Amino acid sequence: MLDTITRYEGRDAVGIDGADEPPVLPCDARGLCFEAGGELLIDHVDLKLGSGAVTVIMGPNGAGKTILVRLLHGMLEPSAGEILWGGRTLCEETRKRQAMVFQTPVLLRRSVEANIAFALRLHGENGHARCMQTLEEAGLADKARQPARLLSGGERQRLAIARALAADPEVLFLDEATASLDPGSVLAIEETVLSARDRGVKIIFITHDIGQARRLGDDIVFMHQGRIVERAPASEFFEHPASRAARDYLAGRIVL
Amino acid sequence: MQDFGQAFSLAFHLLWTADADLMEIIGLSLRVSLIAMAVSCAIALPIGAALGMSRFRGRGALIILLNAMMGLPPVVVGLCVYLMLSRAGPFGWLGLLYTPTAMIIAQSILITPIIAALSRQVIEDLHGEYAEQFRSMCVPVRTAIATLLWDARYSLLTVALAGFGRAVAEVGAVIIVGGNIDHLTRVMTTAIALETSKGDLALALALGMVLLLIALVINAGVMALRMTATRYSYA
Ligand SMILES: Nc1ncnc2c1ncn2[C@@H]1O[C@H](COP(=O)(O)OP(=O)(O)OP(=O)(O)O)[C@@H](O)[C@H]1O
Ligand SMILES: [Mg+2]
Numbered sequence: 101m102l103d104t105i106t107r108y109e110g111r112d113a114v115g116i117d118g119a120d121e122p123p124v125l126p127c128d129a130r131g132l133c134f135e136a137g138g139e140l141l142i143d144h145v146d147l148k149l150g151s152g153a154v155t156v157i158m159g160p161n162g163a164g165k166t167i168l169v170r171l172l173h174g175m176l177e178p179s180a181g182e183i184l185w186g187g188r189t190l191c192e193e194t195r196k197r198q199a200m201v202f203q204t205p206v207l208l209r210r211s212v213e214a215n216i217a218f219a220l221r222l223h224g225e226n227g228h229a230r231c232m233q234t235l236e237e238a239g240l241a242d243k244a245r246q247p248a249r250l251l252s253g254g255e256r257q258r259l260a261i262a263r264a265l266a267a268d269p270e271v272l273f274l275d276e277a278t279a280s281l282d283p284g285s286v287l288a289i290e291e292t293v294l295s296a297r298d299r300g301v302k303i304i305f306i307t308h309d310i311g312q313a314r315r316l317g318d319d320i321v322f323m324h325q326g327r328i329v330e331r332a333p334a335s336e337f338f339e340h341p342a343s344r345a346a347r348d349y350l351a352g353r354i355v356l
Numbered sequence: 357m358q359d360f361g362q363a364f365s366l367a368f369h370l371l372w373t374a375d376a377d378l379m380e381i382i383g384l385s386l387r388v389s390l391i392a393m394a395v396s397c398a399i400a401l402p403i404g405a406a407l408g409m410s411r412f413r414g415r416g417a418l419i420i421l422l423n424a425m426m427g428l429p430p431v432v433v434g435l436c437v438y439l440m441l442s443r444a445g446p447f448g449w450l451g452l453l454y455t456p457t458a459m460i461i462a463q464s465i466l467i468t469p470i471i472a473a474l475s476r477q478v479i480e481d482l483h484g485e486y487a488e489q490f491r492s493m494c495v496p497v498r499t500a501i502a503t504l505l506w507d508a509r510y511s512l513l514t515v516a517l518a519g520f521g522r523a524v525a526e527v528g529a530v531i532i533v534g535g536n537i538d539h540l541t542r543v544m545t546t547a548i549a550l551e552t553s554k555g556d557l558a559l560a561l562a563l564g565m566v567l568l569l570i571a572l573v574i575n576a577g578v579m580a581l582r583m584t585a586t587r588y589s590y591a
Contacts (some may be wrong), residue, residue: 175492180414192494200492209482
């Protein structure tokens with residue numbers, strides 16, 4: 101089992117300002133369970149996430165990837181087990197330093213710029229210049245005044261990611277953030293994600309795209325039926341998948 | 357028929373010359389109902405937002421009650437306000453009976469449930485859309501409420517206009533608590549109700565036309581708001 105990957109040194113020991121903020125990472129989930137409708141949807145999962153690096157979560161539909169990530173981010177309460185971020189149970193302070201991009205992004209019924217401004221203001225930042233800089237980086241500067249809900253699917257996704265990054269998070273969850281995007285948009289988003297990683301942001305990326313997992317992933321978490329059946333560095337996972345489920349998945353067979 | 361034609365031309369004359377009495381009545385009507393709308397919004401929007409955003413036991417019952425209160429009979433509201441404000445009533449010492457304030461109170465009671473119930477639906481829908489994102493971003497409750505109210509402003513404005521429309525066209529409550537006193541509490545609806553029976557058809561007709569016009573303007577306004585909001589995809 102591979103617990104810490106140190107290829108990319110994140111900002112681990114101290115917070116971003118070097119202030120007395122306790123560290124967010126590592127994340128340590130133990131015996132995590134989630135039950136709904138009498139079914140155990142997450143079944144005793146143990147997972148450690150070190151700082152830096154991109155962790156890609158893969159697995160067939162219904163494996164529990166979305167639920168796991170929601171549990172880690174504190175969107176759902178586990179029915180058993182505990183999650184520690186930086187050695188402490190998940191609290192508001194920690195959650196504020198994380199961001200999540202949903203598969204179908206929810207944008208405010210406002211202009212593109214106002215969507216970014218909203219996220220910035222939550223973190224006590226203000227200013228048109230900062231907004232425009234963020235939009236510039238996302239390639240959306242020329243659409244700043246347009247209503248966010250009129251953007252195309254790919255542009256919405258880019259805006260959602262830009263908004264998530266605007267808050268300068270230390271952990272970024274992306275749930276199939278590039279599903280249904282054209283190849284160019286996919287690459288643009290991947291670039292954004294990689295440059296965030298290079299700044300030391302911990303990325304947890306759910307995807308079904310094997311090529312993308314190879315391009316982005318430093319390590320792969322493979323889930324099946326609510327359990328983590330495999331965790332390995334990307335190269336190892338793709339060369340020699342250890343479990344039958346992962347082999348089937350990678351070969352494009354229905355995973356049973 | 358002679359009467360009728362005469363009344364019509366007289367009504368137009370009153371409107372055309374902006375007859376002082378007519379204008380006074382229209383002015384008071386608008387003032388009373390606009391203030392009632394503002395008061396109701398101040399009370400009903402927070403209630404609507406709170407109900408639309410929260411989950412608690414008894415919420416369903418509260419919503420049913422609120423929806424039922426949308427159909428409060430104006431005369432009953434008028435009667436209740438009358439009892440409260442009459443000299444023998446608990447608020448008799450305020451001396452508000454037969455004043456515009458009494459009419460504002462009655463109309464506010466009448467339309468507060470309407471605005472609360474309709475805005476509850478609006479806020480609940482938008483909250484359903486935003487809730488996950490807000491939770492992920494750790495948006496404080498106050499910010500969340502403000503954001504929902506602001507982003508739903510077009511829909512909420514149409515809700516407020518619906519309340520105003522109901523208030524300005526209502527007669528049962530204001531006639532009881534206002535009394536249709538000339539130059540003091542005479543509004544469009546009470547004037548129509550009472551002047552018709554007294555035979556002053558011209559004034560009644562002129563006021564009737566103004567009321568229709570107001571209804572028309574309100575509906576056009578609602579329509580224009582909806583179209584703007586949809587066009588810019590803000591609603
Ligand atoms: N609230 C819930 N109540 C009952 N079952 C649920 C609930 N939420 C999710 N599930 C079920 O849990 C399972 C895992 O869901 P999850 O969304 O985590 O899958 P996933 O791995 O993200 O799949 P996909 O690749 O299709 O997105 C699914 O079978 C789903 O139907
Ligand atoms: Mg999913």
